[in-house]
Amino acid sequence: MGGDAGLPVTVPAALQFARRNPDTKLLLVGDSTAIRAALKDQGGLGRDWYEIIHASEVVAMDDPVEVALRRKKDSSMRVAVQSVKDGRAQAFVSAGNTGALMAISRYVLKTLDGIDRPAIATVIPNQKGGGTTVLDLGANVDCTAEHLLQFAIMGTALVSAVEQRNRPSVGLLNIGEEVIKGNEVVKRAAELLRSSGLNFHGNVEGDDICKGTVDVVVCDGFVGNVVLKSIEGLARMVSSMMREEFQRSALSKLAGLVAMPVLRRFRGRVDNRRYNGAALLGLRGIVIKSHGSADAYAFGCALQRAHEAVQNGLLDDTARTVDSLRQYMQAAKEQQDSPQPAV
Amino acid sequence: MGGDAGLPVTVPAALQFARRNPDTKLLLVGDSTAIRAALKDQGGLGRDWYEIIHASEVVAMDDPVEVALRRKKDSSMRVAVQSVKDGRAQAFVSAGNTGALMAISRYVLKTLDGIDRPAIATVIPNQKGGGTTVLDLGANVDCTAEHLLQFAIMGTALVSAVEQRNRPSVGLLNIGEEVIKGNEVVKRAAELLRSSGLNFHGNVEGDDICKGTVDVVVCDGFVGNVVLKSIEGLARMVSSMMREEFQRSALSKLAGLVAMPVLRRFRGRVDNRRYNGAALLGLRGIVIKSHGSADAYAFGCALQRAHEAVQNGLLDDTARTVDSLRQYMQAAKEQQDSPQPAV
Numbered sequence: 001m002g003g004d005a006g007l008p009v010t011v012p013a014a015l016q017f018a019r020r021n022p023d024t025k026l027l028l029v030g031d032s033t034a035i036r037a038a039l040k041d042q043g044g045l046g047r048d049w050y051e052i053i054h055a056s057e058v059v060a061m062d063d064p065v066e067v068a069l070r071r072k073k074d075s076s077m078r079v080a081v082q083s084v085k086d087g088r089a090q091a092f093v094s095a096g097n098t099g100a101l102m103a104i105s106r107y108v109l110k111t112l113d114g115i116d117r118p119a120i121a122t123v124i125p126n127q128k129g130g131g132t133t134v135l136d137l138g139a140n141v142d143c144t145a146e147h148l149l150q151f152a153i154m155g156t157a158l159v160s161a162v163e164q165r166n167r168p169s170v171g172l173l174n175i176g177e178e179v180i181k182g183n184e185v186v187k188r189a190a191e192l193l194r195s196s197g198l199n200f201h202g203n204v205e206g207d208d209i210c211k212g213t214v215d216v217v218v219c220d221g222f223v224g225n226v227v228l229k230s231i232e233g234l235a236r237m238v239s240s241m242m243r244e245e246f247q248r249s250a251l252s253k254l255a256g257l258v259a260m261p262v263l264r265r266f267r268g269r270v271d272n273r274r275y276n277g278a279a280l281l282g283l284r285g286i287v288i289k290s291h292g293s294a295d296a297y298a299f300g301c302a303l304q305r306a307h308e309a310v311q312n313g314l315l316d317d318t319a320r321t322v323d324s325l326r327q328y329m330q331a332a333k334e335q336q337d338s339p340q341p342a343v
Numbered sequence: 344m345g346g347d348a349g350l351p352v353t354v355p356a357a358l359q360f361a362r363r364n365p366d367t368k369l370l371l372v373g374d375s376t377a378i379r380a381a382l383k384d385q386g387g388l389g390r391d392w393y394e395i396i397h398a399s400e401v402v403a404m405d406d407p408v409e410v411a412l413r414r415k416k417d418s419s420m421r422v423a424v425q426s427v428k429d430g431r432a433q434a435f436v437s438a439g440n441t442g443a444l445m446a447i448s449r450y451v452l453k454t455l456d457g458i459d460r461p462a463i464a465t466v467i468p469n470q471k472g473g474g475t476t477v478l479d480l481g482a483n484v485d486c487t488a489e490h491l492l493q494f495a496i497m498g499t500a501l502v503s504a505v506e507q508r509n510r511p512s513v514g515l516l517n518i519g520e521e522v523i524k525g526n527e528v529v530k531r532a533a534e535l536l537r538s539s540g541l542n543f544h545g546n547v548e549g550d551d552i553c554k555g556t557v558d559v560v561v562c563d564g565f566v567g568n569v570v571l572k573s574i575e576g577l578a579r580m581v582s583s584m585m586r587e588e589f590q591r592s593a594l595s596k597l598a599g600l601v602a603m604p605v606l607r608r609f610r611g612r613v614d615n616r617r618y619n620g621a622a623l624l625g626l627r628g629i630v631i632k633s634h635g636s637a638d639a640y641a642f643g644c645a646l647q648r649a650h651e652a653v654q655n656g657l658l659d660d661t662a663r664t665v666d667s668l669r670q671y672m673q674a675a676k677e678q679q680d681s682p683q684p685a686v
Contacts, residue, residue, distance in 0.1 A: 125580075126580070127579075127580045127583065127584075138518050138519075141518070141526045142526050142527075173569060175481050175484070175564070175565055175568040175569060176481075176568070176572070183484045183485050183565060184485075186565075205568075205569070205572050206568070206569040206570065206571065206572025206573035206574075206575070206576060207572045207573065207575050207576030207579070208576070209573055209576055209577075210573070210576035210577045210579070210580040211576060211580075219569070221518070222518055222526060222566065223565065223566055223569055225518040225519070225548075225549070226516060226518060226548070226549040226562070226566055226569075226570055227549065227569055227570055227573045228549065229518075229519070229548045229549025229550045230549035230550065230552055230553070230570045230573060230574055231549075231573055231574065231577050232549070232550050233549060233550030233551070233552055233553035233554060234552075234553045234574050234577050234578065235577065235581075236470075236550070236553070237468075237469070237470045237553040237554075237613075238578075238581055238613060240470065241470075241609060241612050241613060242609055245605050245606075245608050245609040245612070246602075246605055248605070248608075251604075252604075252605045254601075255601050255602040255604070255605050256602070256605070258597075258598050258601045258602065259589075259598040259599070259601065259602040261594075261595075261598070262588050262589055262591070262595045262598050262599070263588075265588050265591075266584060266585055266588040269584050269588070270580075270581060270584060
């Protein structure tokens with residue numbers, strides 16, 4: 001039910017996804033009458049790729065977290081998260097209200113052992129042709145060094161599982177040449193990361209995200225959110241200015257026509273719809289957040305991300321990584337605490 | 344002497360600037376032999392547009408602040424800042440080490456009354472065809488709400504003076520729809536800004552920078568630095584991918600040739616060299632920091648910004664704005680403190 005457009009986006013995306021993934025069954029959670037009507041529109045009725053779970057309420061995009069959590073107990077969002085909790089679904093994808101989604105997921109699913117706070121991670125396209133995973137993107141505004149370490153663990157597990165990459169490299173977002181290099185939290189986080197056994201590359205700067213210097217970039221939720229939105233803002237400006245220039249005159253339009261195949265390929269490379277689907281990490285269940293403004297193609301990419309996360313065992317992977325790191329650090333601590341030999 | 348290229352960039356830029364601004368005299372500070380040689384190369388000798396001030400040392404791009412400040416007392420940077428202090432120059436433009444420049448400027452020039460810490464401000468092109476002034480960009484990592492208010496004052500004064508805009512609007516950079524809307528410092532800064540008498544628009548998000556929602560965006564130096572570099576990183580990625588696509592095949596190259604005039608106009612619009620020249624604000628003197636990687640065109644733009652700042656009385660403007668705001672807030676405070684009439 002969520003997102004700026006709702007069913008006209010989510011239902012066609014689900015149908016296309018089901019065609020690509022005949023092994024998967026989709027649970028469509030929300031107003032059953034409306035869902036059935038949308039399915040009928042798309043010619044998707046009468047096959048067994050889906051099941052509808054009715055929910056009588058909807059969390060609005062501007063509902064405060066408290067309203068979503070306390071007063072709408074039969075919202076499609078709550079019912080869908082519950083279906084993950086109950087093991088009825090292996091993952092949940094939503095284009096709805098991010099704050100509400102995080103709060104409900106955390107309340108219903110709980111966090112993994114060793115994780116204090118869940119984080120939101122997304123992928124930003126980089127120059128190397130792949131994507132850089134960045135977290136946190138707004139779930140946690142004031143973070144301690146330990147939280148940043150936990151984000152690094154979760155990001156490592158995500159990239160290992162979804163992109164099948166062994167020991168992905170982790171960078172800590174910091175500032176460069178300017179007067180004071182990073183605040184106290186970031187400095188301490190760097191120390192923790194260096195002794196964590198993760199593949200820690202060191203500090204990175206803002207431009208390293210698009211350079212693709214590391215696989216995972218870790219930062220607090222305030223910084224991550226502002227960076228993501230700033231980048232999106234620039235991308236929108238660039239594409240709208242380009243469109244304007246190619247439509248300025250008859251001659252420009254003609255040039256645009258000639259350059260069309262090149263421009264289309266270029267657009268394909270910088271198209272961030274491919275990377276739609278931010279992961280809510282650190283929970284005992286897989287929850288993927290689609291951009292509210294996603295179209296059917298983008299929402300389908302978010303569904304695909306959820307599918308990959310399930311197939312590649314993201315949950316077990318994260319739990320295992322957290323656990324082994326805990327043991328590692330415990331052992332390091334005991335070694336440190338044990339009486340020194342009297343040399 | 345500063346910047347990645349040094350004299351081969353700064354001297355031609357100075358010469359071109361002098362041609363455009365025959366009313367201005369340039370003081371070229373640094374190794375007099377090298378400067379004279381560079382001037383000779385450019386055919387710039389023998390006219391009275393310049394004067395050379397010899398300095399025997401140079402602050403390297405990677406010198407620690409302490410070295411620059413304590414051990415290189417005859418660096419070109421130090422001598423140039425001193426020339427502003429002594430009233431021999433009205434402004435100083437440097438492409439050198441930012442940390443050193445900030446520290447030396449602060450030490451030699453001191454801050455204006457009412458300003459605790461100087462800030463670095465730059466302009467980022469926006470969709471409206473103008474630019475958004477963003478500060479702080481890295482001089483201050485841990486900021487209080489009062490510091491953010493001071494940044495707003497300095498940004499207001501900069502835009503009023505340089506862009507001749509009356510009562511520019513100010514936005515406070517914050518995060519949006521996600522779980523927790525901003526940390527405590529930002530929340531308190533919003534309260535201060537609302538009662539400041541400045542033209543405070545309210546909170547803005549990352550994408551508002553390129554949208555051009557407000558004239559001035561205020562944030563702490565960590566966030567500002569990361570945002571600026573992230574945006575620069577994306578811009579570089581986009582332009583390099585576009586170049587690659589237009590050179591992929593003979594046909595693409597042909598298309599690029601046809602589309603050249605359009606692409607060139609597009610590039611002109613997103614060219615951030617035009618906005619080169621970050622202002623070190625809050626000091627008792629005008630200091631402009633050019634990007635270290637600036638070419639002669641970009642360095643010339645930084646010179647131009649310094650020229651405008653002087654001509655439009657940036658210093659007096661800032662001092663006046665700070666002062667009137669202080670009086671305003673003092674009056675507001677006294678009113679609040681005075682006994683309430685017994686209604």
